[in-house]
Amino acid sequence: MYNYTEFDKDFVRTRVEEFRAQTALRLSGVLTEDEYKPLRLQNGLYLQLHAYMLRIAIPYGTLSAHQMRGLADIAERFDKGYGHFTTRQNIQFNWIKLEEVADILAALADVDMHAIQTSGNCIRNVTADHFAGAAADEVADPRITAELVRQWSTGHPEFAFLPRKFKIAVSGSVADRAVIAFHDIGVQVVRNAAGELGYRILVGGGLGRTPLIASELRAFLPKSDLLAYLEAVLHVYNRLGRRDNKYKARIKILIQEYGLEKAKADIEAYFEEIRSDVPPPPADLMANITAGFLAPYDEAEAASDLSFERKLSPAFTSWLDTNTHPHRHDGHAIVSISLKAVGATPGDATAAQMRALADLAQAYGYDELRVSHEQNIILPHVPKRHLPKLYEALIKAGLATANIGLLSDIIACPGMDYCALATARSIPIAIDIATRFDALKQERDIGPLKIKISGCINACGHHHVGHIGILGLDRGGVENYQITLGGDGSEDAHIGTRTGPGFSAEALLPAIETILDVYLDGRFDSKERFIAFYRRVGMTPFRASLYPAKKNYRKKAVA
């Protein structure tokens, strides 16, 4: 993974001292709260329902065992012993004191981490495929590009005060595990007919109040043009994006209101203007970045189909089936560690669990971990011969839940339990669903299913792209949940469709059961996944079961 240079270390440390000084100016009254607020936001510090919340950047979801231990230490020293991994590959701590933030940032700097630009109207954490560098279908490791974009966007003076937040994601394969179609800019690494590496550039995707699938700006952008092109997009957005209405300020709205062709023309014109002025990144900088992403795994590891071990243990087989993914090297596997144990808050990890994850990465996974946007932890490179021991160790650590990609692998935002913006709770809903279906023992039979829950219309739980999406709203002061079906955050991008009127908290679980009954009764066979079934039959059978028609006797009598 990327190794900080002295410049990087200095940058992060200077930022800590800058924030310390800004806080002192705020305390002494030199800065008003209105002046201070954007500064603290750009250091990841929110004011939330119970306390300050700090969002720490985990660039493209990649961190070392040492860094994970650093996060565990912060959880214990400065928070209440746990953290929450988010849908943008970051980590959040919910019980932070402002008076300790500079010390927290210093502790982060000690492990080459920071909270820079994780909030505020600036370019946020650049996310990428959590299987980067390991997946067999990869054209190239998207993290090299993501790291370049991270360096370009961090502290970029022109884009420090954008109309609104700006999110960039990078995928290295056709299969989109980074949800690029729903980002402000999506970057897909591709090869042209001549075999040259370049980028497909998408723009204007997003979720929130106005979910939109991104449009393609360029089918192929030569590699050397990336930064100039991104400059052009951001420059146009910065100039034309709305600043009068917070809810209409994202680039997706600009594209919609201004028009894609017009926006593209402006972008291409500015790109041509600046292209020769934006030099390619210096060779030594690129060499340092590239060096960080050389394959760390040992190609001498022998391939294995683990047939012997599978015969010994059905539980191990079950875990292999759900929690491992083929690696580009046949002697390794990609291991996903679920943070969705039945009864647990999705995406949360205690300090002890973080240390266990770090130890396991060190012992079995070349020291490297990833955070996925689905709020799980990945060990991207595990020699297959280590899998039985790893599995045993995960069981001991309480991290062996074999549910990756299944019903109980639910994505949920913190919701009204933590978030001042929320209109309903999401965590108890996630726990109820997981608990209920654990009791029914139906999860495996149901098969791959993505349930995503948001506690308000801002959609941090990504409900729009859930196969089953749940949106928690406030109806006369009482929590009420709308269900959407058919969302998809992959390269087959779809925004979910609302089933109809919402459900109370009590009625929601039976509604989910009804939806799954429709699926189980109607599918061709167990190979037809829920999302394929929905695409085949549509919303009608679901609506019919969820909202049975009431007989209207009055009409009958008149007729």
Added chain:
Amino acid sequence: MSKTLNASQNSQIITANAFLSGDVVYLGADESWVNAPQDALVLESEGVATSALDFANALPRYVVGAYLIPVGLDGSGRPLPLHLRERIRASGPTNYWLGKQTESGFHKIAGQDIAK
């Protein structure tokens, strides 16, 4: 929301966060800040509420993020937040035993049926 609450239509209190610690606080009598909504000063009219909010917003070194919340009154005339989010803010999250609900002297908020 319990129907035994005396809900004066205009009853409000002010909540904010202590600037340095981030702790949730409520505006009490005599310009003090208290930890629980039951101890907060009830603001009966819009005019009084607005003045109190202006006061809260003029103390950036002490509190931030002040806002008004509607309350009902219990039998003793003490204010209780009406909205579930404010009851959660006053108690702590419902997924973990954390926050104000763990502190000694905490009084459970009436009408708070959040147990599942």
